[in-house]
Amino acid sequence: MFFASDNWAGAHPKIAERLHASAAGFSRAYGDGDLDQAVYARFSEIFEREVAVFFVATGTAANSLALAAYNRPGGISFGHRESHIIEDECGAPEYFTGGSRLHAIDGALGRMDVRTLERAVDRFAPEFVHAGRPMAISMTQSTEVGTVYGLDEIKAISAIARQYSLPLHMDGARFANALVSLDTTPAEMTWKRGVDIVSFGGTKNGCWCAEAVVLFDLDRAKEMAFLRKRAAQLFSKSRFISAQFDAYFDGGLWLDTARHANEMTAELAATIASSPVARLAWQPQANEVFAVIKTDVAKKALAAGAAFYDWHAPAGFDGQLGEDETLYRFVTSFATTADEIGRFGELLRS
Amino acid sequence: MFFASDNWAGAHPKIAERLHASAAGFSRAYGDGDLDQAVYARFSEIFEREVAVFFVATGTAANSLALAAYNRPGGISFGHRESHIIEDECGAPEYFTGGSRLHAIDGALGRMDVRTLERAVDRFAPEFVHAGRPMAISMTQSTEVGTVYGLDEIKAISAIARQYSLPLHMDGARFANALVSLDTTPAEMTWKRGVDIVSFGGTKNGCWCAEAVVLFDLDRAKEMAFLRKRAAQLFSKSRFISAQFDAYFDGGLWLDTARHANEMTAELAATIASSPVARLAWQPQANEVFAVIKTDVAKKALAAGAAFYDWHAPAGFDGQLGEDETLYRFVTSFATTADEIGRFGELLRS
Amino acid sequence: MFFASDNWAGAHPKIAERLHASAAGFSRAYGDGDLDQAVYARFSEIFEREVAVFFVATGTAANSLALAAYNRPGGISFGHRESHIIEDECGAPEYFTGGSRLHAIDGALGRMDVRTLERAVDRFAPEFVHAGRPMAISMTQSTEVGTVYGLDEIKAISAIARQYSLPLHMDGARFANALVSLDTTPAEMTWKRGVDIVSFGGTKNGCWCAEAVVLFDLDRAKEMAFLRKRAAQLFSKSRFISAQFDAYFDGGLWLDTARHANEMTAELAATIASSPVARLAWQPQANEVFAVIKTDVAKKALAAGAAFYDWHAPAGFDGQLGEDETLYRFVTSFATTADEIGRFGELLRS
C-alpha cells in the first residue's frame, strides 16, 4: 500500500532488464554513443518532428535548464502557485538562471487560470527596467494535484505566450500520465499546441533515473549543450539513461505503465468514493488521488503499513474539512497493484 | 582495444546485477531509504569515522559542490593547471559558486608543486578586498595524467591549507586507483592527511553512475543538503545509486576493479615500453598510460579499431617529440582485458 | 510643481556647497580617507552604538547587499508585496544572492500584516530541503505608499524574526521621513526594536547620491567589504559620498529636510482634501500623498506643468474609484515649496 509517491517505486522489470543487458561492452561517453543516438532519433519519432534531446539527472534539472535556455536579465517566469518549480525545487530555477524570478499564478486545482495569467504577464508589458520583464511561461502536465490541462487550455496558454513573445515550457514529470489521460499524442500535446520546450520525465513512470529536456527549437540546442555541462548535468556513461529510455519506449511500454498507473488511480478513487469514512476531494485525471478521510481512520491505515501523505488544500478545493477529517494525497504508479488497493479498501471499511 | 577512457566501459556485472535485483519493491525517496542509510553507514566504515555522504550525478557536480560548500565572496581556489575543475568542467565550479575563481598551480606531471602552491596562496594573504582571497585548495588523486600524490605530498599540501585556514578538497574521480596504487586506506589517504572533503567517484571504476561528496566536517552537512538540492542534484530514486555503491563496496569489489585497471595499465605500459615504435612518456602510477608513438603506427592502430586519444604534453613532460611522433593517452578500467592489450601489442609490432 | 518623485530634485545647497568645498586636496581612496572615517564615526554617534557603514551607489545596491549579507542556499526573504525590492529593482536582490527568493507578504497600505508574515515564515519552518528556507525579513520605512510602521509594529515584526532566527532588514530609502514622522531616534527605530541591518538612504532627502548599508552586527562587516567590492560598489573617491553625508548630518540638516518634506506633504494633503475634485486616498504619514482626482482635472494640471504619476491601487485602499477618477501619487522633498503647492491648489480649483 505504497501510495506516498510514484518515486517510491523502483524500476519496471523491462527497464531493469534492458539496463542489465547494456552493461557489457564499450561505448562512446557523454551522449555520443550509438545507443544514445538511436534514442535521440526515437524521441524525434515520438514527437513527429526533429527534436533536440538532453538527458539530465533530475526533473528539477530539466525544469531549471529549460528556463535557463530562455534566460534574460530581469526575467520573470510565470507558473502555477503550487507548481514544482515554485514549491519543491529549493530555488533551483532561480539559481540556474542567476536570479530570475518565478511569478505565481493562481488557478483552481493546479491549473493556471488563463485570464489571471494574461493579466499577470500584461502587467510587465511593455518592458520597464525597474519592474523586470517576462521571460517564460511554465505549465505542469499533469499538474501537482493530479489534474490535466485539456488541449484547448494548452492552446489558450500558448496564445498568451505568443502574444507576448514568450516561450512556453511544459513540466512533464508526469508527461505520460497526462498523455494517456487525454488519449492524445506527444505532438498534439506539445508543439502542435504551441509548447516550445518540455521537461520529459521517465523516472516517475518506471525508470530509475531518466529525465530529458526536449527542445523543438533546434537553434537553441548548441547553447543547451553548454548550459547542461556547466550545470554538471552531463552524464559520462549516458548509455545508462539511453538504455532506460530505449526500453521505456519499446513497444509503447511507457504508455502501458502510465495507463496502468492511471487505472490504479481510478480504482483507488472508486474505492475511496464508496467508503463511508472518505470522499474524493476532486476528480482525479491522472495518477494521483486526493481524498478527505476521517483522520483516525487514516492514522490506523498508516499504522497498518499504508504510506501516503497529508496535503495542504490547494486553491480551488471547495470542500469543507470537518474537524475530524484530513486531506490526503495518494499516488499510483506502474508498480501499484489492485491487491494493494483492495487491502487499503479493507482498511477503510474496518 | 578501448583505451579511450574509463567511462567508455559500462557497468561491472556484479553492480549491474545488484541494480537489477534492487528494482522491485518500494523505498523512501530522496536518499532516505533503508538501502541509502545502509550505504551511508558503509562509507563511514570505509573511512573509519562518521562521514556525511551526498550522492550526485557527475564528478563535475561533486567537485563543484565541494567548492560551493566553502564558498565565500571574492574566493579563489587553487588547483593544478591541468586539473579537471580547470580544464574539463566548462566553468561549473565557478558557476556553482556564483563566480569564485580557480587559480592554476603549475607542477610536473599533474601534481601541484608544493612551493609554487604556497607562494600562490601566500600572495593573497593577508586578505585584501581588491585581490580577492583564498577559499580552498583542490588536489586530484589520482591525477589527470595517471600519477599519484604520495601520502607525504598530501600531508605537505594540507599543511599549507592549515597554515592559511583553507579546506583541502580531493577530486577522487579515480580515488580507488590511487588507493590501490599507494596500497593504503581511505582514511590514511584523506582525513588522516588533512583532507576535508572528497569527490568520491565510482563511475570510472565500474559503476554506471555513482558519485558522492564525502564530508568529514559534519557541521557542513546541513548546508550541503540545500546546496545539492538547489543544484538539482538530489535524485528521487536514490536507491539506484545506493545499489551500485552497495555492490561496489561488497567484498572489496571496488579495490579489485581498481587493482585490475592498474594492472592492465602496467601490462599495457610494459607492452609499449618494449616496442621499437613507442615509449612511455612517463611512468604510470594508476590506470592511465601516456606514450609517445610513431604517428603512422598509431593511426594504423586506430584504423584497426583501437580507441585512444592524442594528448597535449603536460608540464613536466621532458621527452622530446620527434616530428613523426605523437603523445597519446590510454586508459584502462575494470573492463580492460589482457587479450585487448595483447592485440594492441601486435598492432605495435606489425 | 514637481511632485513626480523625491529623486527629481537635485542636491540641497548645503550639501552641494560641502561637496564643492571638498574638491581640492588629496585623500586616501576606497573609503579609507580622514573624512570617510569621520563620517563613519558620525554614523555611530547617530545610532548610539558602534556600527559598520558601507557606502554604495544606489538604494537597490544597499537592499541587495543587505540581503546578500545573510544569504543562504535555498533562502527566502519576506517583504511587502509592493516593496521596492519586489516591485522596482529588476531582480537585483535575487541576482546579488545568486537566486534567493523574495516572498511577497500582503498587508494594508504598504505595511506587512504581522499575522500574515508569521504564517508565511512558519510555513517554511522547520527547514525542508525541497521548499527552501527562511533567510531574512525586510521592511520598508517609510513605505512605498507613504505610511510608516509604528515602533510597536517594528517590535512585533522583529519578534517574528527572533522567533525564527532571521535577520530583520529595514529599507530606509526614506529613513529620515519616517524618523521625523515618528518623532523618534535612529536607535529607537532600529536596533532597539530588533532591526539588524539598514539601507540608509540620503539621496531622496537632499543628497546627490548618498546611500549606505549600516550593520549593527560588526562581525559581518568583513564579509560585507568583500560583498560590496565584488558587486562593484566600492567607490574610489569615496570622499564624495562622505562629503555629502557630512553636510547631511551637520546641524541636523537631514532632519530639517525630512521635516520640510513631510510638512509639504501635509500642506499638499490639506490642499487636496479641501478640493471638490479630489480627495485623499489615505492619510499620509511621511512625504508622499496619494489622492483620487477627477481625471480630466489631473490631466489639465499635468498639461499645465505639474509632474506626478498615476498609481495602481495598493492593497488596503478601500476607496472606490469613480469612472472619471484616477489614483495619483505626489512626492514632496526638501526642494518642494509652499508656492508650488499653492499653484497646484489653484489648478485644482480652476
Next chain:
Amino acid sequence: MFFASDNWAGAHPKIAERLHASAAGFSRAYGDGDLDQAVYARFSEIFEREVAVFFVATGTAANSLALAAYNRPGGISFGHRESHIIEDECGAPEYFTGGSRLHAIDGALGRMDVRTLERAVDRFAPEFVHAGRPMAISMTQSTEVGTVYGLDEIKAISAIARQYSLPLHMDGARFANALVSLDTTPAEMTWKRGVDIVSFGGTKNGCWCAEAVVLFDLDRAKEMAFLRKRAAQLFSKSRFISAQFDAYFDGGLWLDTARHANEMTAELAATIASSPVARLAWQPQANEVFAVIKTDVAKKALAAGAAFYDWHAPAGFDGQLGEDETLYRFVTSFATTADEIGRFGELLRS
C-alpha cells in the same frame, strides 16, 4: 607629493563648479533628464558615431557589465595577467557573469602579447563543451603599468577578435591619458580599430565619480539597460554624473587634464632619471612612472610626506633590483603640480 594614485585627488575645479551649479531645480530621474540626454549626444559627437552610453558607479562595474553584455555559458574572456579585471576587482567580472572565466595572457609591460593571445584563444576553438569557449577579449588602455597600446597593436588584437568572432572590450579607466599619449581621436583608438565596447573612465582624470559603458553595437543597448539596473548601477539622480561629464568634455577639459597628468609624469620621470639614487624601470607613456629607487631614500621620502606605493615587478621588467633597491609606482593626475615634483626631486637629491 601625492603620487599614490590618481584617485587620491578630488575633483577638478571646473567639474566641482558645474556640479554645484546643477544642484538646483528638478529633472527627470534614472538617466532620462535633459542634461543626461545632452551628455549622451556629446558622447556620440566625441566618438563620431552614434553610441549608447550607460553611466555606472565604478570602473569595476563598467568592466563587469561590458563583459556581461557578451556573456555566454562556459564563457572565457582573455585579458592581460596584470589587468584590473584579473588583479583588482575581487572577482566582480566573474560574479556579474555568473561564473565566466578570465584567462590570463602574458605580455611585456602590461600589454598582451599578440601571438600569445592568439594561441590562447585558438586553444578553445572550435568550441568544445568540456573546455568552455571564448567569450571576449579585454584590453586596458592605458595599461596598469603606464604603457599604451599603439593603434596598430589595437588593430592586431581586434583582428584576432574578428577571426574568432569575439567582441573586443577596452578598459579605459585611463582612456584620456592614452588618447593624449597617442595624439589620436576616440574614434581612431576604438571602433575604427575594431573595439566593440569601452569602459570610459572620467574619475581618475578629474571627476568625482563618472564612469560609463559605451557601446558601439546599439542593438545591445536594450539588454544593457536591464543588466545595469539588475546590477544596482542605475543612479536615480543621474544628473550628478551628467553634470560632471558635461564639464569634463566642455572645451576639451578632459584632454587638458590628461595632458597635464602625462606631462607631470614626464617631468617626474626626468627628475627620477637624473637622480643618482633612482632610475626609470621603463619608459612611461601615460600618467604613471615606475622607478627603481634606493630603498632607504624612498623610505625617507615617504616619511617626509610623499605618498607612493611599492610595486611587484611586472612581466617584461628586465631590470635587476639591487638588494638595497625597490620598485615603486608613481601616479600623476590633473591635480599634480610641478612644485610637488620639484620637492620630490629635492628629497631624492638630499
